[in-house]
Amino acid sequence: xxxxxxxxxxxxxxxxxxxxxxxxxxxxxxxxxxxxxxxxxxxxxxxxxxxxxxxxxxxxxxxxxxxxxxxxxxxxxxxxxxxxxxxxxxxxxxxxxxxxxxxxxxxxxxxxxxxxxxxxxxxxxxxxxxxxxxxxxxxxxxxxxxxxxxxxxxxxxxxxxxxxxxxxxxxxxxxxxxxxxxxxxxxxxxxxxxxxxxxxxxxxxxxxxxxxxxxxxxxxxxxxxx
Numbered sequence: 710x711x712x713x714x715x716x717x718x719x720x721x722x723x724x725x726x727x728x729x730x731x732x733x734x735x736x737x738x739x740x741x742x743x744x745x746x747x748x749x750x751x752x753x754x755x756x757x758x759x760x761x762x763x764x765x766x767x768x769x770x771x772x773x774x775x776x777x778x779x780x781x782x783x784x785x786x787x788x789x790x791x792x793x794x795x796x797x798x799x800x801x802x803x804x805x806x807x808x809x810x811x812x813x814x815x816x817x818x819x820x821x822x823x824x825x826x827x828x829x830x831x832x833x834x835x836x837x838x839x840x841x842x843x844x845x846x847x848x849x850x851x852x853x854x855x856x857x858x859x860x861x862x863x864x865x866x867x868x869x870x871x872x873x874x875x876x877x878x879x880x881x882x883x884x885x886x887x888x889x890x891x892x893x894x895x896x897x898x899x900x901x902x903x904x905x906x907x908x909x910x911x912x913x914x915x916x917x918x919x920x921x922x923x924x925x926x927x928x929x930x931x932x933x934x935x
Contacts, residue, residue, distance in 0.1 A: 717806040756922035772825035807875025823871035838883035845912035
């Protein structure tokens with residue numbers, strides 16, 4: 710069985726203080742941010758959100774292995790400590806996080822499984838919270854499995870698109886965080902459109918806000934925001 714991971718997506722907006730600073734000061738803030746972000750987790754990636762969304766500018770994807778019970782508290786307290794120094798320049802807008810676990814509907818490792826520990830990142834990431842209706846959980850396991858088989862079959866028609874499913878039931882307002890990586894946004898939109906025509910869609914309670922973000926290396930990030 711794969712090791713449990715804690716994955717966290719922090720959505721931030723630059724403050725008026727940041728935009729009111731001179732270019733050299735903004736550059737210093739960004740250099741410090743990029744240096745300190747690497748202490749947030751075992752893997753940390755920087756993404757640009759704006760102008761795909763208006764209320765936020767960037768997203769940080771942090772991940773740690775979480776086999777020990779203490780890892781969650783260690784991660785969150787460390788995250789709070791490190792990001793506290795940015796608060797004058799960077800305002801938290803939203804956080805989405807959860808734990809990995811084996812799927813009850815598709816046992817075994819999928820070739821489309823997305824991992825923060827992969828060596829390379831695709832250009833685009835799509836992240837959103839997800840919750841099912843009460844009726845979904847009141848159905849039999851066999852009924853749910855049948856609908857999920859249809860859902861999985863559709864996903865396999867798009868092998869280039871990888872997915873990470875995080876479980877957060879009872880830990881956040883939603884139950885899951887769904888994450889996709891792709892190098893083709895129109896193709897991903899086509900996948901979602903097809904999935905919404907499946908029977909399981911009837912039992913979706915909520916699946917917004919949707920964050921579409923653009924992966925950037927440190928150098929690219931500095932060029933965009935410096």
